[in-house]
Amino acid sequence: MVYAPIRRFANLRHDCPDISDSMLLNSNNQTEFTGVADVVVAGAGIIGLCYAIHLKNISPHLEINVFEKSSSPTQKIGESTLSSFSRFVSGDIIPHDYFLRLFGLKDGLQFYCVDERGLSVTSEDIGGLDLSFQLDRRMSELFLTMWAQKIGINVYHGVGTDFKVMPEDAFAISANGDKDGVAAPNQEIGTAMNHFTAPQVLLDDASQSLATSVKAKLVCDATGFSRRLTSKFGNRETFKGGWNCDAYWAYFQETDVKTEDRLDHWNYPATKHICFPEGWGWFIKLISWEKSPLSNLMDLISYVIDNAKRNVSARDIPSTTVLSEMFDCPFEFITSIGWAVRNDHKFPDNLEEYGATESERKFTYFKRKYPTLERLMDNSYAILPNYYGKKTYFVRKSMAFQSPVVAGDGWLAIGNSAGFTNPLISPGINAGIGGAFYAAMLTQEIFAAPEESSRAVMKKSANAFQAYHHDFMMPRLNQMNRFWYSMFRDHRLFEAMIPSFWAVGVQEIDHLYGASFVAEDVNWVVGAGTADFQTYSKAVLDVLEPTFDGVAPTEDAVEKVQALSKQLRRRLHDRYPGNKWGCYLRKYDDSLRIVPGKHERDIGGKYTCIQCVGCKYWMHNFSDFCLICGTPK
Ligand SMILES: Cc1cc2nc3c(=O)[nH]c(=O)nc-3n(C[C@H](O)[C@H](O)[C@H](O)COP(=O)(O)OP(=O)(O)OC[C@H]3O[C@@H](n4cnc5c(N)ncnc54)[C@H](O)[C@@H]3O)c2cc1C
Known part of the structure; x- marks a missing residue:
């Protein structure tokens, strides 16, 4: 039985209008x-x-x-999560379907690489291994x-x-x-x-x-x-290697996504990346509760937590839409879009023509530089001015450091x-x-x-x-970043290295994707912690970094990296023959070989997502109704 909603925090605010946000929050301590x-x-x-x-x-x-x-x-910036966080949530906190009433659903990563003219597009992806969340x-x-x-x-x-x-x-x-x-x-x-x-x-x-x-x-x-x-x-401390990265971002409303024909599976609820020679951009669609009053949100969250703690099945928790109405908490879908670019390239002298502030100028510069990006943004996304307060565009410089x-x-x-x-x-x-x-x-x-x-x-x-x-x-x-950024310089490198990174990062699929985060996972470090990654990425960087001449790698370097990547994939396939890669990668077979004309994952992955016929958002295949709007599968 689902427990009745209680309006404790909304009532407190109503009865004591002067109560501050922090007092409201601190009143919840036991x-x-x-x-x-x-x-x-x-x-x-x-x-x-x-x-x-x-x-x-x-x-x-x-x-x-x-x-x-x-x-x-x-x-705060930082919305996209992967299996470490999702397994932490299910192991240490709450089963996913409670969480998915509050957060956007995410299945995997999609990468699109544009060349230096920004025209031809190569795509790579991974998904179906676990479910995760796009966080507000x-x-x-x-x-x-x-x-x-x-x-x-x-x-x-x-x-x-x-x-x-x-x-x-x-x-x-x-x-x-x-x-x-x-x-x-x-x-x-x-x-x-x-x-x-x-x-x-x-x-x-x-x-x-x-x-x-x-x-x-x-x-x-x-x-x-x-x-x-x-x-x-x-x-x-900054890292050796000569360059750091800056990020520029803003928030958008999806207007009409007309990109499926050009950018494969753009609508799918993955985190999407568009990669270009100076760096890459993220597209993360999330559920925003920004317009909900704090006290109402606290009542909504209490309701979900109390029901979960009393072992009410996640199935019986109302959908996001019903929760939103019950507690007067408006929500909407927005998209976080930003670029994370190397800081060793030169901006044009007329940068001030690209906008009013530094962050707007640099954001707009990359958008306009690559026609694929510009078309995508102009056709499908409208900026949300001042969505999170005074600023519309945000910047963070020299991101890589350690204490x-x-x-x-x-x-x-x-x-x-x-x-x-x-x-x-x-x-x-x-x-x-x-x-x-x-x-x-x-x-x-x-x-x-x-x-x-x-x-x-x-x-x-x-x-x-x-x-x-x-x-x-x-x-x-840091080594992982240098490796990835080097790869964005050429389609052939991009194609060779992305599936190789999955192979070294994931290793044995059934072993890694358990139900909760455990001590053995501490060294995974999103794939960068494995010994295979260390050896392979070092070999690749030894080839690529000395050849960097601004943008293009030499033909010889490309061939060497292709050969290294092929050998690695063969070795890992021999080591983990049970991996059914074709279920997790759209373009590849189980041995991580590209299959001409293959555009969908094979049946048999751990998860997949289905578009809801009602709200047009996505649900995972284990749910028999949409967690957002309640429409049956
Ligand atoms: C451009 C950009 C994009 C990103 N995108 C992603 C992404 O998609 N996915 C991802 O996983 N990560 C992403 N990140 C990284 C992610 O945002 C951070 O790694 C994450 O927020 C770190 O969490 P934290 O708890 O360490 O710090 P924070 O989330 O910053 O929390 C620190 C808290 O400490 C509080 N605080 C500060 N000083 C004091 C004080 N003196 N006393 C008390 N409290 C204090 C702050 O108010 C804050 O609430 C991104 C980062 C950047 C810069």
């Missing part, structure tokens, strides 16, 4: 602020909340406080906040965090994680403990209802790009605070989940250690995390 916690997480972004949730799941006795400086969740980040952070509160984590909005740390030389561990650098405990600063000492946590509470500090045994920096704690241990120190005595850093490379293949959230999951596992071990050895366990864990995040994960992700 217990009072005590000024003491086992673990303090700074930042209620997606990665900080996932860390807190996993830690609470594996160590329910720990008191966890999360502090977020914003008064309520707001829009206001909704995801709100949902995760309320889920965390439901399982006993206190999340406070409107409370900024700062840290008082010991001098850098005494506190930091080595950048390569193999030296003895964790300082002796200092009883004057930080929480006095007889084992290890966490940085002192200072609170800046806008409502002044909490204290000015909180005592924590261990702290986790999840403050994203602002790097509140990691910045105290060194400036951002030199990501763990120390009594602390760990996860997500963007530890580093970021590029949105390509969505490592931000998906490799970020691996980092958060591993950090939570280490935190559990640290707290489980007997008192006399807890200091040694902290030290070992900090070194292990530094080695994982700084020395393994981030360099691999």
